[in-house]
Amino acid sequence: MYDAIVIGSGMSDGWAAKELTEKGLKTLMIESGRNVKHIKDYPTTNMFPWEFAHRGTVPYSISKEYKIPSRNYVFDESTVHFLKKDAVQEYIQEKPYDWIRGNQVGGRSLLWARHTQRWSDFDFTGPLRDGFAVDWPMRYADIAPWYSHVEKFIGIAGNRDGLATLPDGEFLPPFEMTCLVEHLRDVVGRNYKDRNVIIARVAHLTKPQPIHIQQGRVKCQNRDLCARGCPFGGYFSSNSSTIPWAQKTGNLTLLAESLVHSIIYDEQTKKAKGVNVIDINTKKTTTYYARVIFVNASALNSNLILLSSISARFPNGLGNDSGLLGKYVGSHNYRGKVTAEYDGLKEFGTQGRRPTMSFMPRFRNIYTQETDFLRGYNTVIGSQRGHTDYGNDYGENLKANIDNKMPGKWKIFAQMMGETIPKITNKVSLDPIKKDKYGLPLLRVNVSYDENYEKMILDFFGQFTDMFTKAGFTNIESIDTKHNPGNENHEMGGVRMGKDPETSLLNQWNQLHHCKNVFVTDGACMTSTSSQNPSLTYMALTARAANYAVSELKNNNL
């Protein structure tokens, strides 16, 4: 019997484990993938480019086992071992959907791009104002202290920009913008009152504090090879930070290669009492018991576990009286990209590398509805002075270009990150018959784009073409990547929070309305998607819920 069980060991899960174990709870963390120890299990981290047999490309015999993640930008010879093979967990795509999954201790916290934006009340009040989904059962003020709590521990490099749309946090020194983006910032500043170009806020240690040193992490060395796992602990991952921290308390038991099949509901106590766990290697099922359960298997897998947790009381999935479990699944709109070149700033270039980019917070529909689509988009802006163009020639000419030490043109790109509108028709459900090799029902995923989404892409193209034109950029190109939903890595919803048990699954503390000792604090809980990167908010919600759970346990309310 444990005090707490945490399902999964990824980004939000690590936070649940850290908070619960620090407060003295004997906690069992259950992860379906293999164990990955910080540094020791980062096999590619110190490899030079030429040490990769295929210089980054994943051989076909391997990539054909990773058809889904192979469409993601992070997939290459240096990271493939941190992604889930298609066959490890099959799912049914009712519509094309790229479900990008980790399969190890640390989950996707090893792979992420580390962008960490706070949400503001413009995000939390979105559904209420614009009449979609349901109202969030909380506001910025409820979560702000928890943002601070998380930020101080993981370390965020950022600038205090003082913007209402993007609240400032607890920041380490920011990274800097390239002179090209400074130029864009000035042009944008002169032409638009409501638009700001800032440096992105990222979970990197630009100036480690004692709390980071205590975690064994040191300063970010600008390798920009993060997704291989960082030997310096320069960015935040569960492996380098929360999990070893929780282990140091002596209260954490980590069970890897163990797949949670379902949560067991006790009809007598009207609470969950434990979980059924399948050993990946022996396929034997064992039951583990605890007083509180945190479901953090990543958004869609948390949906799957709850849907699979059937009992006489909950024939349609745990806590699912409303029938909304698995519905209102959201993604982010990352399809639009605008690229350009710049002929100016010829005598300047950049030197070294940087694990981040610049950023334009959302400016559409902030105070009033002003476009023919709802909500808006943030934009990530990357720029560098490229190498001399290789051109199309062969032989001596080509080689002279490759060997040339002079830089070529400045290049810049803008990548949209749009909010989407969760809808009842965007959903996941269980296949009634088909099961995977471990006996878990196959998840059917039915998530697609809508008109709002398409209109937003066009607006993004238009706005950035204008801004880039004003900045004097050339060769401006709008690119629709046509990525499938899911490819942006930000799947959310299905177990949404809300005030009313009839229209939501979770209350303001991320407890199932109808089974109070089960907390869902990963992406599944999100009522709306905002346009900000979501994981900082998952972590803050998790820390908040975990501390609430601890106090409720103390008060014998669970």
Add this chain to the structure above:
Amino acid sequence: MNRRVWIKQIAIVGGAILLIPACQDDRGAISLKLKFIRISDKEESLLSGVVETIIPETGTYGAKKLNLYHFLLKMMDDCYDDKQQEIYVKGLRQLNNYSREQAGNSFNKLTHSDKLTILRSIEKGKSIEDLKYFLAETRKWVIKGYNTSEYFMTKIIPYELVPSRFHVCVKIFSVS
């Protein structure tokens, strides 16, 4: 393992003469083991001729010294499916015909500058889709093999594994 190479090795090592005729065709063995792609020693030397034309030795190392066609063949053998590999090899096999048509001789018999002329013309050629594919893939991987070689990344434009810095705006040269 490449079956032909294997047989040749057996023949040399064990003197197993009996085994040879069964599998012998007019193709000689090539210098590295491939799992899927089957080309002859003559095709291998044609390929290495193309590779050396794309990245010749100049003041800096060229394809031959860096063994870039081995890298290229490894990429084609490991990273493509059988259909792509088939088109690739077909394209390679079209090169000598194309070269004879355009320049009156097989590719490797041309002078370096005629070889370059041939390569440059392929892009604009008609009804030679496989050859175009062959050349585009070859060019891509030969460049990659070159600019990510240890030689290039230590001697020509050094790569830093741990840069520890990002200077956002350094003066690199003055424009007149």
